[in-house]
Amino acid sequence: MLTLLFCIADKPSQAQQEWGYSQYLFNLYDINSSYAGNHNGPSFAARYRSQWMGFEGAPVTQLFSFHTPVAHDQIGLGMKILNESIGARKQQQLKISGSYRMHFGENTLAFGVAGGAVRQSSDISMIKAADEQDAQLSVFPNTSITPIVDASVFFNTKKFYVGIESTRLNKSAYHHEQGALARLYYNVNATAGYIQKIGENNLLQLSSMMKYSEGKLWQADLNLTYLINNKLWFGGGYRVFSGALIVACINITEHFRLGLSYDVAAKKMRTNNDGSAEVYLGYHLINRSSKSIRYF
Numbered sequence: 001m002l003t004l005l006f007c008i009a010d011k012p013s014q015a016q017q018e019w020g021y022s023q024y025l026f027n028l029y030d031i032n033s034s035y036a037g038n039h040n041g042p043s044f045a046a047r048y049r050s051q052w053m054g055f056e057g058a059p060v061t062q063l064f065s066f067h068t069p070v071a072h073d074q075i076g077l078g079m080k081i082l083n084e085s086i087g088a089r090k091q092q093q094l095k096i097s098g099s100y101r102m103h104f105g106e107n108t109l110a111f112g113v114a115g116g117a118v119r120q121s122s123d124i125s126m127i128k129a130a131d132e133q134d135a136q137l138s139v140f141p142n143t144s145i146t147p148i149v150d151a152s153v154f155f156n157t158k159k160f161y162v163g164i165e166s167t168r169l170n171k172s173a174y175h176h177e178q179g180a181l182a183r184l185y186y187n188v189n190a191t192a193g194y195i196q197k198i199g200e201n202n203l204l205q206l207s208s209m210m211k212y213s214e215g216k217l218w219q220a221d222l223n224l225t226y227l228i229n230n231k232l233w234f235g236g237g238y239r240v241f242s243g244a245l246i247v248a249c250i251n252i253t254e255h256f257r258l259g260l261s262y263d264v265a266a267k268k269m270r271t272n273n274d275g276s277a278e279v280y281l282g283y284h285l286i287n288r289s290s291k292s293i294r295y296f
Helices: 002-010
Strands: 043-050 060-070 075-086 089-104 107-122 143-156 160-167 173-177 180-183 187-198 202-213 217-228 232-239 243-251 256-263 276-284
Touching (some): 075 107, 217 243
Antiparallel strands (some): 043 060, 043 276, 060 075, 075 089, 107 143, 143 160, 160 187, 187 202, 202 217, 217 232, 232 243, 243 256, 256 276
16 A cells, blocks of 8 residues: 555556546636636535545545635636545645636636645555555655646636636645655646527536646546526536546525536446545525526
């Protein structure tokens, strides 16, 4: 286990370097800081994700975010707080972001930057070492704190959006032992979506996202969701290398929504885990008019 932990920390792998959510389309700020303020009022979101359930040491992530427009809707401000554990590795992040929004009629182009810090630590008590006298156990640090910097851009009309964000541009370093260096790899994510009104109160949304991490690691997904009577979102999608996913989200009130999703485990991993589950809670102090075709 100790050897495995060091390998993950010191070399590129297929493990996720940054967040991975199935319900990103319900609050795009969580994946793109330029989206801050796009809800026309203060907006709160909380997520809980349990990945690869039943697999020992699998990732568990909690995220809280807040964003709001200021300065007559030209500026967006936001904050993200993340807590994640993967086996013995623990990580907390705090990011503060700002965006500048330019309006072209009903279309908006926004540029954003975010900065903060990531705290990483390892719980040595969770490591089952084959050799209790392993010298690495005595040099492994408890905590490391390093800065992070992100940049993003986001464009949207009433029916269409596209955005791209690059995180950890400064390639923050994490020293896990003397003489060795493992970086938090930079990540790039691109997302796009299109929404079409069907009838009076129903909508169809097609969305996609692609993530790329330094080291030529990438992942992509495509989703199709349907809004029934302005109340219930239901749909699914497919994520490359992972498999199918199912998403449902209900607008409990005009301001409050609850989302649930389940990722079906890939065939080659079904004997080791029961898939991934995610819960989303969103609250908007000022909601868009029900006549608006925009629901992203």
